[in-house]
Amino acid sequence: MSTAAVPRGRRLEPDVRREQILSCALRLFERRPYAEVSTGEIARTAGVARALVNHYFGTKRGLYLEVVRRLAVMPPHAVEDLPAGAADDLPDGDLEIRVAASIERLLGVVARHHGMWLATVGGEGLGRDEEVEAILREADEIATDRVLAATGMASDDIVLRAVIRSYGALVKAATREWLVRGTLCREQVHMLLTRSLLTLVSDTVPLVRDAATPGRGWRG
Amino acid sequence: MSTAAVPRGRRLEPDVRREQILSCALRLFERRPYAEVSTGEIARTAGVARALVNHYFGTKRGLYLEVVRRLAVMPPHAVEDLPAGAADDLPDGDLEIRVAASIERLLGVVARHHGMWLATVGGEGLGRDEEVEAILREADEIATDRVLAATGMASDDIVLRAVIRSYGALVKAATREWLVRGTLCREQVHMLLTRSLLTLVSDTVPLVRDAATPGRGWRG
DNA sequence: GACCACTGTTGGCGATGTGTCAACGCAAGC
DNA sequence: GCTTGCGTTGACACATCGCCAACAGTGGTC
Numbered sequence: 315m316s317t318a319a320v321p322r323g324r325r326l327e328p329d330v331r332r333e334q335i336l337s338c339a340l341r342l343f344e345r346r347p348y349a350e351v352s353t354g355e356i357a358r359t360a361g362v363a364r365a366l367v368n369h370y371f372g373t374k375r376g377l378y379l380e381v382v383r384r385l386a387v388m389p390p391h392a393v394e395d396l397p398a399g400a401a402d403d404l405p406d407g408d409l410e411i412r413v414a415a416s417i418e419r420l421l422g423v424v425a426r427h428h429g430m431w432l433a434t435v436g437g438e439g440l441g442r443d444e445e446v447e448a449i450l451r452e453a454d455e456i457a458t459d460r461v462l463a464a465t466g467m468a469s470d471d472i473v474l475r476a477v478i479r480s481y482g483a484l485v486k487a488a489t490r491e492w493l494v495r496g497t498l499c500r501e502q503v504h505m506l507l508t509r510s511l512l513t514l515v516s517d518t519v520p521l522v523r524d525a526a527t528p529g530r531g532w533r534g
Numbered sequence: 535m536s537t538a539a540v541p542r543g544r545r546l547e548p549d550v551r552r553e554q555i556l557s558c559a560l561r562l563f564e565r566r567p568y569a570e571v572s573t574g575e576i577a578r579t580a581g582v583a584r585a586l587v588n589h590y591f592g593t594k595r596g597l598y599l600e601v602v603r604r605l606a607v608m609p610p611h612a613v614e615d616l617p618a619g620a621a622d623d624l625p626d627g628d629l630e631i632r633v634a635a636s637i638e639r640l641l642g643v644v645a646r647h648h649g650m651w652l653a654t655v656g657g658e659g660l661g662r663d664e665e666v667e668a669i670l671r672e673a674d675e676i677a678t679d680r681v682l683a684a685t686g687m688a689s690d691d692i693v694l695r696a697v698i699r700s701y702g703a704l705v706k707a708a709t710r711e712w713l714v715r716g717t718l719c720r721e722q723v724h725m726l727l728t729r730s731l732l733t734l735v736s737d738t739v740p741l742v743r744d745a746a747t748p749g750r751g752w753r754g
Numbered sequence: 755g756a757c758c759a760c761t762g763t764t765g766g767c768g769a770t771g772t773g774t775c776a777a778c779g780c781a782a783g784c
Numbered sequence: 785g786c787t788t789g790c791g792t793t794g795a796c797a798c799a800t801c802g803c804c805a806a807c808a809g810t811g812g813t814c
Contacts, residue, residue, distance in 0.1 A: 487703030
């Protein structure tokens with residue numbers, strides 16, 4: 315690794331060293347599950363002693379959570395990372411135009427950061443971890459806010475937010491079909507996500523609202 | 535645990551013992567991530583020596599894969615597990631009726647096996663595992679076949695299958711909103727999934743097909 | 755330029771978890 | 785009753801993790 319080219323034992327700024335270790339851990343955790351990556355390997359990759367990993371991140375789990383946080387929070391925030399011409403505000407016009415532009419923007423970000431994007435939306439296993447799930451939930455909320463802002467709808471409607479969160483899962487799955495399996499091209503994903511979102515907010519959400527039966531639990 | 539009420543060292547049929555250990559491991563892996571569950575704890579829960587776990591499943595990872603396989607494959611196959619009245623074949627009638635009936639049936643299965651269902655659709659943070667992913671992919675294919683059978687559509691269209699697989703992610707997310715967060719009730723999930731699937735196969739899929747641009751990769 | 759405090763960095767220790775093996779003991783067969 | 789088969793166990797060897805005292809490079813002071 316080029317990051318390990320410095321002589322062993324070289325004294326670095328804490329932020330730099332921390333960032334270096336975190337970066338190496340990220341690359342390893344991206345590819346292999348938690349239990350298969352040892353702190354020793356992380357330290358070797360970073361060219362430092364294993365104890366230094368514990369010094370900066372306390373425990374292996376702490377380091378893992380940092381990696382998850384970075385991977386999960388980055389993609390939503392990466393929407394800021396746009397080409398020079400693209401302004402931050404959304405284009406004016408009717409709903410269809412705004413939605414299409416938002417999806418287009420999203421796909422651009424996804425294509426540019428596809429490695430990290432896939433790492434966050436990717437693996438399903440089981441044995442979910444409450445802390446990890448909280449981080450991913452937070453990222454989903456941010457993404458939901460962005461979608462609601464793009465559609466210009468109220469962001470405090472519980473049912474609406476639930477539907478948009480579910481739509482987020484569709485987004486992740488569709489981008490996987492595009493980037494991993496290659497079964498859909500970018501234009502097809504664009505069409506799928508645009509039409510789905512438009513149908514959802516225009517037709518489906520009102521129907522879902524009317525279908526409410528608050529008195530009954532999931533046993534019904 | 536009631537399963538450990540037998541005297542220690544009791545000789546059991548291999549299938550029975552194996553099933554018992556697998557069952558105990560399942561309950562533990564359902565709630566906590568892989569690295570937090572030790573084989574010693576699994577053995578203690580099952581009331582056997584730790585070495586016996588290795589004897590039956592080789593390695594801890596092997597046991598985990600068995601658990602994942604059971605959890606992932608069961609839900610699709612559990613569709614067979616229906617009340618006496620419900621025949622296996624789908625109701626006749628137009629597309630809308632068949633889709634509504636299929637979703638209704640699915641939600642019944644999910645409600646009955648909600649513990650196992652949630653364990654499989656719940657997302658682990660990252661660190662996907664190729665073997666685990668293969669198992670879950672297989673389960674997704676089975677689910678896709680069932681949806682295509684319910685809609686009476688061709689099951690060999692790559693684009694169609696990709697869209698239905700993406701729809702599967704919507705199903706998982708919507709059921710999570712229902713069972714975990716309680717933001718949607720069963721009727722609302724039914725409405726959401728029914729309308730979404732109908733819109734997808736009737737309107738969106740043809741548009742997605744026409745949007746194909748085979749020559750360009752994801753970099754475009 | 756020499757000394758010193760500060761702190762980034764390291765090797766090693768104890769504790770815990772995992773895989774393997776030979777040996778034990780309960781049930782079936784002659 | 786003895787033997788055989790195999791389910792089951794305790795113990796050993798090894799790897800990994802968290803922690804701690806000691807080492808060494810860097811900047812400040814005279």
